[in-house]
Amino acid sequence: MKDSKHIISLLKAQPEFAKLLIKDEINLFKAAYLTPYLQEQILFIFVKNQTLFFAAKHPAFCQEFNYTREQIIQTLRQYPQKFPTLSKLSEAKAYVPRHILAPKPIPTTEIKRYFSEHSKGIFINHSTNPEIHALFEKLRLAILRNQPTQE
Known part of the structure; x- marks a missing residue:
């Protein structure tokens, strides 16, 4: 065998x-x-x-x-x-x-920049010019839209 x-x-x-x-x-x-x-x-x-x-x-x-x-x-x-x-x-x-x-590729990572809004949109609009007053009100609406919902 x-x-x-x-x-x-x-x-x-x-x-x-x-x-x-x-x-x-x-x-x-x-x-x-x-x-x-x-x-x-x-x-x-x-x-x-x-x-x-x-x-x-x-x-x-x-x-x-x-x-x-x-x-x-x-x-x-x-x-x-x-x-x-x-x-x-x-x-x-x-x-x-x-x-x-061959050189090793450097990994690229995207940095997501996120800035939270500190303002609450509560301010007095003292502007007397109607165009500037409207711009401040648009700004207030944008601030209020970006606020996190509180439940």
Whole structure:
């Protein structure tokens, strides 16, 4: 009787599941070779066109990565039994994804300005000019309309 580990390894050997094998090799490489600091700075790793890509969280990591990328390829080539697909890669590159480089939009919140009327609309209209008197009465009505209803 075959155990589950053996069955999974047979499945990974199938060409349909080659990506699972590569993913396992990448996880093994991360755990065995990369320091905890480097593991923390990497968002994800993937393979494309014989190149191992490292997606970094910060542009400074890409500069630091330039010093170690040849060592990474050499390490992968030294252990072809551990990394059968990764040992055939020719190059390693680091980049920062666009969504991290893009400035984050500043959330805009509308400030609703509300001023409550302090006047109660109770005042004596001393105006003798009929036009000004009418304007003061319109003002009184507007003040009374804006008063909260007291129940």
